[in-house]
Amino acid sequence: MDGIGPSTSEQVRIERRVILRISPAPSRLRRDFTTDLVTSQPRTRVVARPAGKCVDAASIGGVADRGDHLLMFMRDRRTIAAQLEKGCSPRDFYRGFYVERSDDGQLCVARDRIMSRSGAKCRVTKFSRLVLERSY
Numbered sequence: 001m002d003g004i005g006p007s008t009s010e011q012v013r014i015e016r017r018v019i020l021r022i023s024p025a026p027s028r029l030r031r032d033f034t035t036d037l038v039t040s041q042p043r044t045r046v047v048a049r050p051a052g053k054c055v056d057a058a059s060i061g062g063v064a065d066r067g068d069h070l071l072m073f074m075r076d077r078r079t080i081a082a083q084l085e086k087g088c089s090p091r092d093f094y095r096g097f098y099v100e101r102s103d104d105g106q107l108c109v110a111r112d113r114i115m116s117r118s119g120a121k122c123r124v125t126k127f128s129r130l131v132l133e134r135s136y
Helices: 027-038
Strands: 021-022 044-049 054-056 058-064 071-073 079-085 096-101 106-108 113-116 121-135
Touching: 021 058
Parallel strands: none
Antiparallel strands: 021 096, 044 121, 054 106, 058 071, 071 079, 079 121, 096 113, 113 121
């Protein structure tokens, strides 16, 4: 009779995953970025500065594709350019992307994958902060 009953060593495992959805940037954010470029002094240009290896995923306010990189408009009005790994097109992410929230809440280079709504999955290879700089 011992072999007929259920096993008493069964376990239940509960896992929790949080997926963040980053939406396309509202037109006002894109317009603000472009307006800053146009209305700034005539002797300014956009320069890419190093932005570190990670950004706070929750502070990304919107995203847009620009040529060979993805523009991320942060809630604190910074603009971060993300370069994607070889073989990935920023155009795939023009409608936004999903990222699984990590324990530290950061989106990091070579660690996290971003996923487009169409199914493309890519890693970020570099972050750059876009700033206006006077040209002489």
